[in-house]
Amino acid sequence: MNGMNAPHKPKPSERIADLFQISNESAKYLLNHVQKSFKVERPNHALIVEFIESQNYEFTPTPYDVASAMQANGIWNYELTAPPPKVEDEEDGYF
Numbered sequence: 001m002n003g004m005n006a007p008h009k010p011k012p013s014e015r016i017a018d019l020f021q022i023s024n025e026s027a028k029y030l031l032n033h034v035q036k037s038f039k040v041e042r043p044n045h046a047l048i049v050e051f052i053e054s055q056n057y058e059f060t061p062t063p064y065d066v067a068s069a070m071q072a073n074g075i076w077n078y079e080l081t082a083p084p085p086k087v088e089d090e091e092d093g094y095f
Helices: 012-020 024-036 045-055 063-072 090-094
Strands: none
Touching: 012 024, 012 045, 024 045, 024 063, 045 063
């Protein structure tokens, strides 16, 4: 096989995991949920990674934040689903 000595090209999820220092599973979740933030037309993982790497996030963004930023920047001009409900302060949830 010819490609055996080719350098390993990291998968999109591996690039996200490395970028944000999160697990590969969390990176896959982020990528898949960015896609699910769009109603019909969904961007591929490579495009999502390219966009995230260009944004210089200082922390791991939510999938919806990435999707809405992609739309706002004209990277992926397709309709978004409704934003997820805001999480209330956790302190109030345990009493």
